[in-house]
Amino acid sequence: MILLEKKAKIGGTPERPRVTLWNRIMHECGMGIGTTIKRVRDGNTIIITPDAEGKNKVSRVMNHGSELPVIDLRGRILDGWKGTVTILYAVGRITIKLNK
Numbered sequence: 001m002i003l004l005e006k007k008a009k010i011g012g013t014p015e016r017p018r019v020t021l022w023n024r025i026m027h028e029c030g031m032g033i034g035t036t037i038k039r040v041r042d043g044n045t046i047i048i049t050p051d052a053e054g055k056n057k058v059s060r061v062m063n064h065g066s067e068l069p070v071i072d073l074r075g076r077i078l079d080g081w082k083g084t085v086t087i088l089y090a091v092g093r094i095t096i097k098l099n100k
Contacts, residue, residue: 003028004089007099010081017078019096022061022070025089033060033069041077044098 004025012018030050031037035058038051048071061070073096081098088095 002088002090004087006087006089007084008087009084010078012074014082016074017081018072018074019078019085019087020070020072021087021094021096022063022068023089024066024068026058026069026071026094028091029089029094030092031058031069031071031094033058033067035069037071039073039077044081044100046073046077046096048094048096049092 004023008019010017010019026032031048035050036052036054037056037058038049038054039056040047058069058071060067084099086097086099088097
């Protein structure tokens, strides 16, 4: 079940694209601050899931006095991506799809 669907622009530079996810709903997805995650890219889709053995962690950002979870994607995982993406937040997973 999709909790939230958002569109976002890919930032950064063409050589180093960047997508940053930060939203309160990430707690409901099981990805609160400090959660270890696994990121897998399959073509034009990236799937992020909680994984106790993952190499990356959910960070935090302060926004108007509130702590929010944040996942910052950049570098090789986004190679060749430009334009916009659709982000689907669901329980246990976040899916990022490149819009063509």
